[in-house]
Amino acid sequence: MKYIIAIIKPHKLDPVREALTALGVSGMTVTEVKGFGRQKGQTEIYRGAEYATNMVPKVKIEVACASDQATAVVEAIQQAAETGAIGDGKIFEFELAGALRIRTGDTNETAL
Amino acid sequence: MKYIIAIIKPHKLDPVREALTALGVSGMTVTEVKGFGRQKGQTEIYRGAEYATNMVPKVKIEVACASDQATAVVEAIQQAAETGAIGDGKIFEFELAGALRIRTGDTNETAL
Amino acid sequence: MKYIIAIIKPHKLDPVREALTALGVSGMTVTEVKGFGRQKGQTEIYRGAEYATNMVPKVKIEVACASDQATAVVEAIQQAAETGAIGDGKIFEFELAGALRIRTGDTNETAL
C-alpha cells in the first residue's frame, strides 16, 4: 500500500476531491497548512507598507491506497491541482506498512 | 520504530489519549483535520435547504513508538475510538527511520 | 529521499525556518498541532481553579529532502529549535518513496 501526501492550493481542493472520487478512492484526509517554498508569498501590504510573506496557506491531502492505484492517484491529483503558476505544490509518496478500519477491524487493503 | 497515524472522531480523543497513556506511550501529536470517506457527512441544513457535506471534522493522532509496541498501540486506539458507526476512522502504520529528541539530542527509541 | 517531520515550539518556527533556508532547503510545510508529551502542559488557571493541561500548542514542520541532506536538516532543526527546556519536541525521519512537483511534473530530487 502507498500513502500519498499532496500539498496543493486551497481552491484546488474541490477539483482534486472530485478527481479522486472519480478514480474510486474511498477516502482522504485534509489539513490546512502553511507552505513555504519557491513561491515566496504574495507581497502583502499593511497600511501602505509592503512585506514579503513567505508563508502561503495550502491544503494538505493524505490518501492511503493500494500500491497499484498509486500512480493513478498521483496523476489525478497533479492534473486537478495544476494551474501552472508557481506554488502549485508537491506530491509525496510513502510506503504504508499497515492499515486498519477502526469500525470493523478490517486490515490493509480492505481497510481503505 | 513505527509511526502510527490514526484518524478518529473528535470526541474520541480523550478516551484514546487515556488508553495510550495507560499503555505507557510517552507522547503524541494531535491535528484537527477534515475527513472525507464513506461517511458522507451529516446532511447539513442551511435555511431549510439540505446539503450533503462530505467533509467531516476528524482528529489525527500521530504516535511514534518502538516496533514491538506498535500492535498494542494500534489495538488500544481501535478499542478506544470505536463506536461502531460509520466514520470511526482509520489507523495507518509506517516505518520510522529515525527519531531525535530536540532537548537532549537522544536518538531513536530513547528519543520517544 | 527523506521526509523529516519535526514537532517544535511555536515561537521557534522563525529561527528554524531561517536555519533551513540557510541550508538551502527549498521548501517546507507547516501545521499547527497540539502536543502531548512529558511536558504536561502549563498549569492553567481558570477563575482561581488550577487545571493541568496536557495539550500544548506546537508546530509541525515537514521537509522533504535528498537523502544526503537529511542529517544536515535534522541538525539544523535541532540547533534552532532547542531551548533546553522540556517540550522542545521531536524530529522524525522517514523514507520518502517518491516526489513530484505539480506545476512542472518534475519527479523525485528535482521536484523538491
Add this chain to the structure above:
Amino acid sequence: MSKTLKFLGAAGATLFAALPAFAQEAAEKAADGAAAVAVAVADGPIKAPTVEQMAGMVDKGDTTWMLISSALVLLMSIPALALFYGGLVRTKNMLSLLMQVFMIVSVAALVWVTYGYSLAFTSGNAFIGGFSKIFLQGVNATTYAATFSNNVYIPEYAFVVFQMTFACITPALIVGAFAERIKFTPLMIFTVLWLTFAYFPIAHMVWYWAGPDFLVDAPTDMGLLWGWGALDFAGGTVVHINAGIAGLVGCLIVGKRIGHGKEATPPHSMTMTMIGASLLWVGWFGFNAGSNLEANGLAALAFINTFVATAAAAVAWCLIEQFHHGKPSLLGAVTGAVAGLVAITPASGFAAPMTSILLGFAASGLCYVFVAYVKNKLGYDDTLDVFGVHGIGGIVGAIATGVVADPALGGQGWIDYTVFPAIPGEYDMAGQVMTQVWAVGTTVLWTAVVSAILFYGLKFITGLRPAEDAEREGLDITEHGERAYNY
C-alpha cells in the same frame, strides 16, 4: 382604493394622546414635556410657523432620540449587517463582505449629503425632489424638520443624519444576494447610481410631504405614494422591498456562484452571524421607533412591536424547523428574527403588540417557504436570501400593514393632515390594503427596472464578476489583497 386624496402618516401621538381631553382642554396639549409647545398653547397651534417659531417647538428629548436612533441605525450596517452577512459566507470571502458594507456606508453618506437629501426631501414633483438643498445648502444648526405632530420640530441636521443612515444601509442590504462573486469597483459604482435612480426617488415618493403645519396650504406638495395614502412607518418599501428586489435582479444578472448547488457552503462563523443578528435587532429599535421622529408613546409602541414581532418570528422559524427537520437551528432562529424585523418595519407604529406577534409568525412562515423551497425550485443563487427575507418579508409586512393598522384591531389608523390641526381619519381596511398593494407594486416595478438597467450596464461596461480563478481563490485576496484571519 378610492382615488380621493388621503393624507396618512404615523399618527401624531402628541396631539392625540389624550383625545377625549383634546376638545375640552387646550391646556392639556402642553403635553409631553415641551415647553416649546407651551408658547403655542395660548392661542392654539400655529399654522406654517416661521423658523424662529419652530425654534421654540423643539424638544431636547426628541433631539436626543433622533441622534441616538441614528447611531443605532449606523450600528445596524456596521458592524451588524456586515457580520450577519459575513458569518454566512466562506472564510475566503469574509473580508470582502465586511469591506463592501463598510465602503457602501461611506460612499452613500457622501452621496446623501451631496445631493441625495435634496433629491429625496425637497419639493419637486411626485417622483423626485429638486436641487434646492444640494450640498446641504440652506440647512444649518438653526433650521428644523417637521415631525408627524403639529408644531413639533426637530433640528434639521438630526433629520438629515437619521435619513442618511437609511440611505447607507439599503444598498448594503443588496450585496448579500450576490455575495462571494462580485467585483468591488463596479459595486461601488452601482451603489452611487442605484441610490440616485432607485433609492432617492422611492424615498421621495413614499416619505416626502410638506409637514403637518404646511400640508393644508400645500395640498399637492408630496411624494406619489404618500399622496396615495400608503402607510410605511419605517421603510418597508423604501428599504426592504427596494433592496430585496434589487438583490434578486442582481443575483440573476450576476449569475450563480461556481459550484452552486453542488458544494455545501456552510457559514464560516455562526458566531459572527449571531452577533450581527443581535445587533441588528438592537439597532432596529432606532430604525423603527426612531422613524416616529418623536420620543412619545407611539415611539414606545413601535419599539415594543419591533421587539415582539421579532421574537415571534424567531420562535416560529424554530418551530417549523423542529417539525420539519427535528432540530431548531441557530441559523433558522436568526433568519426568522430578521424576517420578523423586516415585516414589522412598515407596521411598527401602526400595529398593536398582539397583532405584531401574529405578523411576525406569518412573515416567518412565508419567508421560510421562499428560502427553503421556492429558491431551490427556481434555482437562482440568492446567496444570503436578500430576496427571500427582505423582499418577501417586506412585501408581507407592507401589505399586512393595511390590516394591522385598523383601529378595530387595536391599530393606530391614519391621520388626516388636510385639516389643521390634524385629526384621525376614518379607516377603511379593504381600501387601505389595496393602497398598500399598489405601493408595493410601484416600488417593485421601479426598483426592478432601474436595477436591471444598472446591472446590465455595468456588466457590459466594467464587468461584474471576478475571473473564475479569482472567485475560487476568494475575493478577500483577489479584490483586497488581505485575509480575514491569520491565526
Add this chain to the structure above:
Amino acid sequence: MSKTLKFLGAAGATLFAALPAFAQEAAEKAADGAAAVAVAVADGPIKAPTVEQMAGMVDKGDTTWMLISSALVLLMSIPALALFYGGLVRTKNMLSLLMQVFMIVSVAALVWVTYGYSLAFTSGNAFIGGFSKIFLQGVNATTYAATFSNNVYIPEYAFVVFQMTFACITPALIVGAFAERIKFTPLMIFTVLWLTFAYFPIAHMVWYWAGPDFLVDAPTDMGLLWGWGALDFAGGTVVHINAGIAGLVGCLIVGKRIGHGKEATPPHSMTMTMIGASLLWVGWFGFNAGSNLEANGLAALAFINTFVATAAAAVAWCLIEQFHHGKPSLLGAVTGAVAGLVAITPASGFAAPMTSILLGFAASGLCYVFVAYVKNKLGYDDTLDVFGVHGIGGIVGAIATGVVADPALGGQGWIDYTVFPAIPGEYDMAGQVMTQVWAVGTTVLWTAVVSAILFYGLKFITGLRPAEDAEREGLDITEHGERAYNY
C-alpha cells in the same frame, strides 16, 4: 426592622433635588425640564391624576431614556451575555449557548406581553398580580406608568418594554450553570414555567406598588417585599439572586459534565468573552440607571456608581490573582467586572460613588472565594459560575445596599410615599440591613423551591441531559445540527 409599614424606593430626585428650596419655593419644582409639571405647579402636585392629566406629566427626555435603556438591556442579553458565556465553553458547545440565550430572550418576550406583565405589575395580592392586563389589554400608546416622583409619568409601553428586557435576561443568566449539558427543548419549557412561577411573583413582590401619586390612598396595594421596605434599585434580588439560585439548583439536578474535574476546559475564545463582558458593562447602564425611570441626577448617580463599582471589582480580582498566582488574567478581570456589576445593581441608585467602589472591592473578593475555593470544595459543576458570581454577588449587593444607602454614608436613604407629596424617610441602618436580609432570604427560598420542582419535574418527564455520546460530540451538532465555526 420595625414592622411598621414603610414605603421605600428609589428617591424621587426631581422632587428632592433642591431640598432646601423645597419648602420655600414651590415654583422650583418645575425643575428638570418638564413643562408638564408646570401645569401642576400652579396649585401643587395633583394626587391620583387622571390619564388625561398624566399625559401632561410626561417628559420626552424620560421617554427617550427608557427606550434607549431598554435597547441597552436587550444588548446585555444578545449578544453580550451569549458571547460572555459562549466564549467560556468549548468550541463544540458554543453555538448551543448562543442559541439558548437567543431563544430564551424570544420566548420570554412573548410570555411577558402575553401574561407576564399583568402578573408582575398589576394589583393582585402581596405575592402575585392579576390578569387585568393579560394580552396587554388596556395598555396603549396613551396610557402611562408611574415613576418614583410625584406627577412624573412615562408611556406605559416604555415601561412594559423596559421591564420586558429584564424578564428576557434573567432566565438567560441561568443557563450558564449547566452549560454544555442541557437539552434544548426542556430548557425552553423550563424558561416559560420558571418565569411564571419564580420570576413574575418575585418581580411583583419586589417592585409592584401603586405609584407615588396613588399609594397614599391605596396603602396596601403593593408587593410583599416592597411593603417590607426592602431596597432593590435595579434587580439584585429579582434578577441576580433569583437566577443565581436557580442556576445552583439546576446544576445540582442536571449533574456534572462528563469529565468534569479531570479535563481542563479552557475558554474557547476569551475574545468573545471579553466582547461579551464589555457589552454587558455598557448595557448595564441601561439596566441600572434606566431603573430610575427618569433621566435626572439620580440616574446619573446610578450610572456613575455602576461604572466605578465595576472598575473597582475588576481591579480587585486582578490584584487577588496577582498575589495569588503571580499573574492577573483577563478571565479574572472580566469575572470581577461582572461581579461588581451584579453587586452594585441593587445599590446603584442608593450608594455614593466612593461607597460603590468599596462595594465593588468587597463583592469581587467574596465572589473570588466562592468561585475559586468553595465551588471546588463542594464539587458542584456550576459551569460558568452563575451561583458564584450572580448568586453571591447579588446577595452581597442586596445586603450591602442597606448599609450604603444610609445618608450618613452619602447614600440616598429612602422616600416615604405614605405622605403626599413624598418626603425622605428617617434612616435606620441596622433595621434596613435586616429588611434586606429578609428580602434575600425570601427570594432564595422561593426561587430554590420553584426551581427544584421544575428541574426535577422536567428531569422525569422530558429528561434534561443529552445522551453521553451526544454530550461528548457537543450540543452544537447534536441539538442544532450546526457548528459555530467552519473555517
Add this chain to the structure above:
Amino acid sequence: MSKTLKFLGAAGATLFAALPAFAQEAAEKAADGAAAVAVAVADGPIKAPTVEQMAGMVDKGDTTWMLISSALVLLMSIPALALFYGGLVRTKNMLSLLMQVFMIVSVAALVWVTYGYSLAFTSGNAFIGGFSKIFLQGVNATTYAATFSNNVYIPEYAFVVFQMTFACITPALIVGAFAERIKFTPLMIFTVLWLTFAYFPIAHMVWYWAGPDFLVDAPTDMGLLWGWGALDFAGGTVVHINAGIAGLVGCLIVGKRIGHGKEATPPHSMTMTMIGASLLWVGWFGFNAGSNLEANGLAALAFINTFVATAAAAVAWCLIEQFHHGKPSLLGAVTGAVAGLVAITPASGFAAPMTSILLGFAASGLCYVFVAYVKNKLGYDDTLDVFGVHGIGGIVGAIATGVVADPALGGQGWIDYTVFPAIPGEYDMAGQVMTQVWAVGTTVLWTAVVSAILFYGLKFITGLRPAEDAEREGLDITEHGERAYNY
C-alpha cells in the same frame, strides 16, 4: 492672534439658534424644550444662578443625551478600541491587548473619581485644578455642571461620568504604539502617573472654565489654552494629540519588536479590527456630539460632521490605495475612517458638513503619508500607528479647526462669554489658526516631556519589556497565563 483675551467655546445654540429673533423677542429664548429656562425668561437669564435655581435649568433631554453619550464613549474603549487594536496584532498577543485596554479603563475610572475630576475641573491655576472635589466631595445628585449656553445645566454626575470616559480611553489609545512588547504591571503604573501629570493638566488647560453664567465675574478662572481662545470641541488636543505623542515617545523608549521589519505581522483577525472600527465610529458620536453637552441643533451638527468626515476619510484612503497598489484594502478603509474620526474631533461642532468632508479627505491623505512612508523611513516601530493616526490626525484636525470654524466657510465661529448673555464673537481666521498652532505646540511639548520622564523612569525602575523569550512566546501566556483562543 491678538493677545486680547477671548473666550471661545462651542457655540451656545440654544441662545443663538434664532439670532434674528434674539433681540426682538425674549420669549423665543424659551426655545428647545426647557420649561426650566421658562422660569428665567420672565426677567431674562439669571447671572450666576444658585444651585436651587440651576435645578430649574436642567432638561431631561440633555441628561439623557449625556448619559447615553457616556455609554457610547465607554463602548469606544471596550470593546471597540480593544478589538480594533487586538485584531491587528498576532494571535499570541491578542489577549494582552484586550486585557490592557480593559484594565486601563478600570484603573482610570478609579483615578478619575478619586482625584482626577478635581484636578481637571475645579478652579486652581491656569495649568491644573485643585483638590476641592477630591473623592468627589461636594458632588451629589443635586449639583449641576454648566454647559456652553447661559442658564442651561446638566446634573454634575452626568458631567463627571462623561468626562470620565475620556480619561479612560486616552491612556488606552497609547498602548497601540508599543503593542506586543510591554509588561503589564509597569503599564498600569504608567497609566496612573500619565493621567496625573499629562492628562489632567492638559484637560484642565483646554477645557476648564467657570461657565457661561459665571465667567463674566471670574474672568481669569480658566485653563491656559481655553484662555488663549483655542478651539477644541471634543478633545483633539486633550485626547488624540496627547495620546499620539505619548505613543511615539513610548515606542521609541520601549524599542522595536523582535523581528520588526523582517517578519510580516499580518493582522490576526481583520474581522475583529472591522468590528472595532465600526463600534468606534458609532461610539464616536457620543464622544463628539456628546461634547456639546446639550441635545440641540449643534449636537446634530457635530453628529453629522463626525459621520461625513469619517466616510470621506475612508473613501480617500481607499482611493489612494487603489491608485498606489491597485486594490483598496479593508485595513486601509478602517484606518482612514479612524483618521477621519480623529481629525474631525476638535472641529466637529465648528465645521459645516461640506468642510468636514474636505477635512476628512485631507487628514486621510496626510495620515497615509506618515503611516506608509514616514514611519518606514524613520524606522520607529509604532505598532498600530498611534502617532501616525492619532498624533498626525489630531494635529491636522486641531489646526484645521481654526479654518473650518470660520463663519465665512459656514462654520460656527466662537462665542464671547465675557458678555452676559454670551454673544458670537468676531472671527479672525489667521489669528485663530495661530492660536490653534500654539495650543497644539503646548500640548505636544507637555505630553512629550511628561511621557519621556515616565517611560524612562519606569524603564529603569521596573523595566518595560518582557524577556526576549517571553516576547517570542507572546504576552498572552507570559503575562496573563491565558490564550485568546483554544479552538
